[in-house]
Amino acid sequence: MSGILNGLLGINPFLALALVGLLVFAEDALFVGFVIPGETAAVLGGVVASRGHVDLWAMMGLVVVAAVIGDAVGYSLGKRFGPRIVNGKVLDKRRAKLVQAQEFLRRHGGYAVFFGRFVAFFRAVMPTLAGTSRMHYPRFLVFNAAGGLAWGVGFVLLGYLAGNSYEAVARVAGRGITAAVVVTALATLVLWRVRRARRERRGRLAQEPEE
Secondary structure, three states: OHHHHHHHHOOOHHHHHHHHHHHHHHHHHHOHHHOOOHHHHHHHHHHHHHOOOOOHHHHHHHHHHHHHHHHHHHHHHHHHHHHHHHOOHHHHHHHHHHHHHHHHHHHHOHHHHHHHOOOHHHHHHHHHHHHHOOOOHHHHHHHHHHHHHHHHHHHHHHHHHHHHHHHHHHHHHHHHHHHHHHHHHHHHHHHHHHHHHHHHHHHHHHHOOOO
16 A cells, blocks of 8 residues: 555646546446445545645545545446346355345435445445435435545545554544444434334324314
8 A cells, every 4th residue: 555655646646636536436436446445545645635745625625526426427327237237246245245235225215325435335336226226316416425525525634634644544444434334323223213203103192083
């Protein structure tokens, strides 16, 4: 990874921006995340910005846009070629995780698109699964944009603040973010069920005849 960073530091700033953006985009659109996780590219982009080679705001904006567009392309591919992609050989070794992702999407809908961005495997497949399931695109877009903004800004800032410690931060952030997402998803599920139970109880009380 040090070699990649040194390479990014030694090239034209615009080319460095393009390479980081391409890696983030390709993770969701082309499943490149199975090889190079998108958060690694985002953190590296932040490190490059911390060295003064590119503007921090430009790097954050690029990563966010690349993440959102990559997800949109993944959604379109899923909507058009979903079954062929889901049943393809590239996912054979990850079939158990794919089932988990499909169940997560089925249970949580748009929230799965948002939270899925913070989990490496889910981030790579969730847009395609959302397209395959025919999720209403405006709903997908809202959660996709929100997730891309939070994820892109967060990981680029991690790299920017970490500087030379980017490798340790990338490892810790990967585990920490995953744990945080699990806790947040569980809390969201509990809150949703409590609210649904309250609505159902109010509905039953409203339907009960007055004595």
